[in-house]
Amino acid sequence: MKKNTDHLIKDLVFDLKPVQIVKFHFSDLLKIIVAGLFCVFAAVSILGLRTDINVQTVTTKFVVDTLILLLLAVLSIMAAFSLSVPSMNTRNIFRFPIFVFSLVLITTVYSFLATSNPFLYLGHGFSCVSEMIAISILPAAILFYLVRKAAVIKRDLVGILILMSGVSFGLLGVQLTCADSTPLHILIWHFLPSLVVIIFGIWLSRRLIKKI
């Protein structure tokens, strides 16, 4: 058995070439944020801002929701970068974006349940879902491209984080264009599809990211 490992070492040394170090910089994070915001602005310019935007922008909830979605996007991108490079120090970093997303989801469910007279009209939500997915594609694709160059250990988790960052931009875009603020609509047509897309990240990562 010793001979086999020695043989492998010889093969690996023979295969050695000078390597270009893969490091993620602030500029990579900016690239994805710019791409995400570009998609949001593109969606807004095609679909138009929601009719009640003037009323919404002065409400605390709207501002907080927007900031949380931006924070979620940044945290997910940073966590995906961190998990793409092997390290014992950053292996739990994924907890932050997942915590924020869970918090947003729980708050949405709670606000739905707390509504004394829930408005049970679902509305036309497919446009929200398709808009959210369309906005998600570019930032998620760039992130997949960057992460593939590294050495991903937790593929499933990285896939989840990549789509979570894309979905954050998608939800931001939908928030700016969809005027339906009923808790049921937001839950069924905004957050549940985003959850499905995020879980789809596991499948996608297994196909797009190589195992080391």
Place this chain on the structure above:
Amino acid sequence: MVFKQLAKKSQDGDGAAYTNLLQGLNSFLKNYLRKRIFIQNEIDEVIQEILLAVHKSLHTYDTEKSFMSWFLAISEYKVIDYIRNLKKHSASVDLNSISHFFSAINTDSDLKIDIEKAINSLATKEKNVITLIKIDGHSINEVAHQLNLTEANVKVIAHRAYLNIKTYLGTQT
């Protein structure tokens, strides 16, 4: 020389430093894995998987950061992967029950035809591995060298092939 410096030189393409690094890691891993893997024969296989992963990930090591943090993350991942594979295969495949199909090839002509069909239905990689091991009688080590794969890979492919053959024969009966 410490691992960190050896890794830095290896990234620049220094073969001697890389040999020292891999040999050092090999020695380190033997002690490290002895506490985690109780099947002694398997330790060398896991070490090889880890060294291969180190080779594939060398470009991600940031020399300003701790080498051991980087290296242990890879090792931990490979050990977990190994344990997961072991559990999966021990739960789903009874190697002895599968092997009797192959020993029966020479005695039962109907079974021989079925097994030949089952082998032909496999993916090329699986077909090559099974043919080399079970028909031509090569060892796993020889097959690994011949197909340019690691021994662990050959075993995994063989396991998958056994499962597919089992499923194929199950649907034929």
